Amino acid sequence: EERRNAAVVQALKHGHIESAQRLLEDMVRSGYAPSRFVTSQAMAFLGRLKKADEVEALFQLLLRQGCPIDTVIHNCVVAAYGEAGNFAAMEAAVERMRAMQCPPDVVTSNTLIRKYLLGGRVEQALGILRVMRRDGSAPNARSYNTVLGMLCEAGQLDAAHDLMQEMREEGCTPTNVSYNIIIKGYAKARQLEDMDKCFQGMVDAGFKPDNITFGQCMSAHRDACALEKVEEYFNLMAQHGCAPDAMTLSILASTYGKLARLDKQQELHDELDSRGYRYD
RNA sequence: CGUCCUGGUU
Numbered sequence: 383e384e385r386r387n388a389a390v391v392q393a394l395k396h397g398h399i400e401s402a403q404r405l406l407e408d409m410v411r412s413g414y415a416p417s418r419f420v421t422s423q424a425m426a427f428l429g430r431l432k433k434a435d436e437v438e439a440l441f442q443l444l445l446r447q448g449c450p451i452d453t454v455i456h457n458c459v460v461a462a463y464g465e466a467g468n469f470a471a472m473e474a475a476v477e478r479m480r481a482m483q484c485p486p487d488v489v490t491s492n493t494l495i496r497k498y499l500l501g502g503r504v505e506q507a508l509g510i511l512r513v514m515r516r517d518g519s520a521p522n523a524r525s526y527n528t529v530l531g532m533l534c535e536a537g538q539l540d541a542a543h544d545l546m547q548e549m550r551e552e553g554c555t556p557t558n559v560s561y562n563i564i565i566k567g568y569a570k571a572r573q574l575e576d577m578d579k580c581f582q583g584m585v586d587a588g589f590k591p592d593n594i595t596f597g598q599c600m601s602a603h604r605d606a607c608a609l610e611k612v613e614e615y616f617n618l619m620a621q622h623g624c625a626p627d628a629m630t631l632s633i634l635a636s637t638y639g640k641l642a643r644l645d646k647q648q649e650l651h652d653e654l655d656s657r658g659y660r661y662d
Numbered sequence: 663c664g665u666c667c668u669g670g671u672u
Contacts (some may be wrong), residue, residue, distance in 0.1 A: 419664040426665055434665045492666040527667040534668095562668040569669095597669040602669095633670050662671050 383409075387417045388557025390424065399427050403436065407443060413445075415449045422454045429462030434471065437462040451482070457489050464497025472497060492525050499532045507532070515552065523549070523557045530560060539576070542567055558584075562594050571604035573612075577602060585622075593627045600630070604637040612637045628659035633662060 386409050393402035393581035402424050407414050413599055421444065428437050441459050444451055463472035472494070479486050491510055498507035506608045511529055514521040514643075526549045533542040542564055561584040565632055568577035581599055582590060596615050603611035619626055654661050 408665090424664095429665090454666095459665095461665065494665060494666095507668050512669085522667045523665090523669045528669095531667065541665065542671045557667085564668095566668060575670095592669095594669045599669095599671060629670055643665050 383414050387420050388412060389535065390416065394420075394423055395425060399424070399431065403428065403440070406440065410443050410447050410449060414445075415447075416619055418450060418452055418455060421449075422452075422458050425455065425458035425462065429458055429465050432462075432466040433608070434459075434462040434468055438471075451484070453479070453487055453490075455483050456482075457486055457487075457493060460492045461497065462501075464493060466623055467501055469498070469501060469503070483619075488519070488522050491519070491521070493526050493530060493604040494658065495525060504532065520555065523554055523560060526554060527557070527560050527563055530563045531566075534563055534570065537567075537571055539567050539571060539573070558589050558592060558595070561589055562592075562598060565595060565598050572602075572606070574602055574608075575608060590624070590627045591622055592624060593630050596624065596626070597630045597633050600633045602638070604633065605639060607641065609637060609641050628654055628657050632659065634659040 386405065390402050390405045390409075390591060393405060393437055406421060406424055407415055421440070425437050425440060428440070441455070442449070444455070456475065460475045463469075463475055476486050476490060476494070479490070479510035491514055495507045495510050498504070498510070507529065511525060525544060530542050532547055533545065546560060546564065549556060561580065565577055568574070568580060569606055577599065581591065581595065582591050584595070595601060596619055599615045600612045603615065604660070613636065616626070616630075619630075621653070631650055631654055635647050635654065638650065651661060
């Protein structure tokens with residue numbers, strides 16, 4: 383049984399989803415109960431490929447064979463239907479959780495918010511958040527972050543700012559990611575002064591900017607051809623104890639490329655090559 | 663140890 387679980391994990395690791403799926407099915411049919419961790423991971427992979435029917439088939443197989451089914455597995459089914467844009471089935475999967483004495487949790491709600499937004503069903507997404515806020519089933523930072531992202535994407539930066547304030551008032555502390563989302567919004571709207579202020583606010587509030595924070599700020603300034611600002615952010619990384627990762631370096635490289643500093647760009651490309659990273 | 667949020671190229 384251990385070996386079979388390990389084989390599934392290996393298959394997933396190498397991106398061989400179908401063979402992972404076969405291995406799992408064989409395992410269940412021959413009377414073994416695959417680990418919930420492995421099962422949900424496989425379901426999550428299939429879900430991202432929009433293979434909701436396959437996820438459902440796997441779910442039914444577990445059910446028939448009396449394998450244990452937990453909230454995470456249910457959540458994977460919900461996500462798979464949502465990813466495939468099958469909202470009726472997604473909602474039915476949530477109902478099934480209740481019927482099976484496995485109540486939906488905050489991750490379930492966050493999944494619904496996300497999938498509704500991806501499907502352009504903004505009102506339904508906001509409705510989920512509204513219900514969470516009202517009935518005390520505390521939304522967490524990810525619930526808010528998902529909606530913040532949508533507001534920023536739509537250029538509603540003031541609304542995003544207000545929502546971040548509301549989350550604080552409701553006792554839900556914003557995270558690094560909340561700030562990264564707002565920064566991305568200002569970058570997209572080309573409001574670079576506001577973006578810089580948001581970065582400063584993040585630091586002042588005691589949050590630690592990461593490679594995503596710096597990368598977003600740097601690429602925004604690169605697009606504005608502000609090389610000094612890009613370098614300024616890059617140099618700030620050390621002060622914040624943040625070691626640049628390959629993606630951050632490639633943003634810096636593309637900045638030098640854009641401004642025809644080919645010597646500097648080549649230096650970075652060599653560094654990236656030595657890390658086996660693909661740039662372009 | 664698994665499911666929900668944010669970055670370069672497209």
